Amino acid sequence: MIHVDRQRSPRDLVGKIDRLFALSAGKIRSIERTWRPDAGAPVFTVQGRYQARGWTEWTQGFQFGSALLQFDATGDAEFLDLGRSHTVHRMAPYLTHMGVHDHGFNNVCTYGTLWRLAREKRIMAGEWERELYALALKVSGAVQARRWTRLPGGGFIYSFNGAHSLFVDTIRSLRALALGHVLGQPLMEEQDEKISLLDRLVQHARATAQWSVYYGRGRDRFDVRGRV
Template identity: 55%
Template sequence: MIDLKSAPELKALEPKLNQFFDLAKTKITAIDAEYDNSKGSPVFTVEGKYTTRGWTEWTEGFRYGISVLHFDATGDESSLKSGRDQTVSKMATHVSHIGVHDHGFNNLSTYGNLRRLMLEGRIPDNEWEKNFYELAIKVSGAVQAARWTERQGGGFIHSFNGPHSLFVDTIRSCRILMVAHRLGHVLMGEGDKPINLLERALQHIESTAKYSVFYGEGRDSYDERGRTTHEAIFNTKDGAYRCPNSQQGYTGFSTWTRGQAWAIVGFAEELELLKEFSDEELAPFGGRSEIEAMMLKAATATADHCIENTPVCGIPYWDTGAPKLHLLGDYMDRPADPYNAYEPVDSSAAAISAQGMLRLGHYLMAKGDSAVAEKYIDAGLKMSDSLFAEPYLSTDPKHHGLILHSIYHEPNGWDHKPESGKAAYGESSMWGDYHAMELAVYLQRLIKKAPYYTFFA
């Protein structure tokens, strides 16, 4: 399990963050100069250079979001210009994209961060520019909410696999519905029926908590508290839940660690948002106590499982049930080995989980539960300490990536293997780099006692 006792003090991370931000400038410039945009969105690196993968265009917003967040951290105007100009020129199709469940990834990383910076006074206030960002968020939130499947007792935003499919990832797309709702927007349906975006977001979060997360309550023979499944399958004829499944994990009965990471950060962020809603606004959907209890149960369960099933350094292997892990021996009692012969690690899962751990700890600390809060804060700090140092920090200026040893799709064999007889290693992903940047900005603001960074500004 993660060695919480060796977690650093928050302030001790500052030199590593500064090095990370310096490296990020080199990588942003290199990608802008060298990447062939005609090939589509950059997804992951092969031999150190970003390449695409024709599945869905779910990573483009991360690319420009990295530039915007680099400005957030450093004040570098050229990074702001790169992120802002490319958001304006290239992101419109993502706002109206009806075929994906990734709006919260693409559009909050770009339009959302730019709007937040304007509200914080970090970029000049311009009413028309702010209206542009807000219109994009409103439309994106409504389009995402329209990707809807009714289930028995609720509903969910279905994945690009089809109306039967609930992905654990999509909890992070609920953010775009929440922001659009807070901007006063609704989805208009047939017969001019207004559809409440807050209601849809909360129903999706509940579906994720109920069907994507396990609690050790005997749901199946592999039910461990905090385990997650990548995909939950439903019968679209009657809305009944059928079974767990996995696309990018090993099986529906093991935990794909990046999927679990999405759950950890997703529930933690939505818990932070709850305080922004009045009791009256939450009452029609079960009330504050019921909603908070549901989210907190899922957040703590997934975070605890992650802590208990990750090596001491805080960097997980790609799936807790990966079939060759046993060949690594006592792999949980030593730092993860990205160069091993059997199973890859996934640094992107660490980048995502670390932010979730820190946010969950911050939330619980504010609630007065300091003893439990410190566990999650220490976990987040330990994961960050490992992530922003070699062998995970990409210090080679010729390598496009920021964080090494990220895995995209192990079952499909999409990840580059530089050596025969070894697991995939040495490459980066656009989502891993973005979430490392997001984590770094979050930590920097805590260190500097700057305004607390949230997606809802």
């Protein structure tokens, strides 16, 4: 049985949170010191050492986004400088990457975090810098929405496995479409057809709910309520 201690407050966690970010700082510095950029993005570990994985570099945004979140939590400008510099100089190819469903991971974690920090006035960012981050998010949202498989009455953003592939975790990349929509960006198709990023977001979410989530209705032997 779980006994809930209702006397605890957020203040009780301060020591553990400080410890968390102290450890995180060391890990971020270690990766920055030892990782070779030409090796690709660090994806998984072998005997405690990060390795790349050839199918897609879906963790590059986590590498630099972690530094930005470290700054967000601690105010240590070392990590802002690290995350901002790498975002501007190394993340541009991911903005127009047509071959992946990972725009939320890579671009929202980097350009999106910088955009938020600038809006919150947590960082000094001039008008053109803020516009750069916003433009990046507009481009990313539209490019991600372009990766589309049509279904009767809707469709979905397909994964790197091909047009048949509806990944449940792609739901997390809908953030890219949401931010693009908030910033006023449509997807422009052939003959100037204008497609709403919000509509595609909703259609993908509906397809995920219909085909990738089990509800315990006897659909098949795997149909356990809540399973994905």
